[in-house]
Amino acid sequence: MAKVTIDGTLIEVPDGTTILNAARQMGGPSVPPAMCYYSTLKESGGKCRVCLVKVAQGSVKDPRPLPKLVASCRTPVNDGMVVQSISAPEVLEARKSVVEFLLINHPLDCPICDQAGECDLQNLAYNHGISKTRYEEGRRTFEGIDIGDKIKLHMNRCILCYRCVFTANQITDNRVHGVMSRGDHAEISTYIEKAIDNDFSGNMIDVCPVGALTDKTFRFKSRVWFTNPVDAHRTCPKCSGNVVLWTKGNDVLRVSARTDRYNEVKEFICNECRFEHKNMQDWTIEGPRNIDRHSVIAQNHYPVTDLLKLKKEIERQIEFEKGHPRPTPSPTLNP
Ligand code: SF4
Ligand code: FES
Secondary structure: OEEEEEOOEEEEEOOOOEHHHHHHHHOOOOOOOOOOOOOOOOOOOOOOOOOEEEEEEOOOOOOOOOOOOEEOOOOEOOOOEEEEOOOOHHHHHHHHHHHHHHOOOOOOOHHHOOOOOOOHHHHHHHHHOOOOOOOOOOOOOOOOEEEOOOEEEOHHHOOOOOHHHHHHHHOOOOOOOEEEOOHHHOEEEOOOOOOOOOOOOOHHHHHOOOOOEEEOOOOOOOOHHHOEEEEEEOOOOOOOOEEEEEEEOOEEEEEEEOEOOOOOEOOOOOHHHHHHOOOHHHOEEEEEOOOOOOOHHHOOOOOHHHHHHHHHHHHHHHHHHHHOOOOOOOOOOOO
């Protein structure tokens, strides 16, 4: 075990744990943001640099600070390490610069993007970004590409985090897309737009932190905060069948995998559950999805206890008004 101090709090974690995961075990505002690391995908991380932290003391054996800020998702802890996340102004400044860098090419099309409201980059920009850009050159632009018949790629929104590539590599059995070219020319390609038609390809939509990969069966159907997310399951021979149904009235607009507090899917779902079962009758409903109250998706969603209180209040008011009828307004002359 290694003892590590993060923003003044001491925590003990198994040797080999990364600084990011140590901070996640601790929880709270010191947890660095992550745009490319994904705990269920091997080799992920090290691409986006938003998780930078300062190592003020390397270890008990070698207490010298590390010379530069490090990516917390790729740096393992050492016994006696002292880490600064939100307590170091230079870390916050660096994260702000990374957001500005990520937004150089990313379009500001949140008002029409399906990911708005559940976009990690949008949240990051609100939390760490600046509201203007210094960039004067033109942005990279691309036409939308169909990746199979259910997924649309908007390359101009892509931040090249590689999560979808790792998903295709590790979750599906036949990867047909990856990152081509380098630097400013790098782009996700399906290698001559070959369709991805294996059973788990839809998970690329869930792992994408921005709106670059979208579900064609849900596109432009509704803003996510106008939907009611509910946990549901079905017996599926291919996957766990545990999903979230994004509903409006009795219509199921979208089916997605369940994500944890860091927006990561722990149980990937198959394409049949995701795309082929858009009927309420296909699912056993477990109850409303617990949405973080700070999320815009939580708008107008009340926990059951609040609804019961509201119902009681309305009933009390009706009873009261029965005994105290309101006076009928007297007719007034139209001026
Ligand atoms: S399409 Fe999405 S998941 Fe894939 S590299 Fe781009 S941002 Fe990452
Ligand atoms: S989350 Fe660490 S570099 Fe992207």
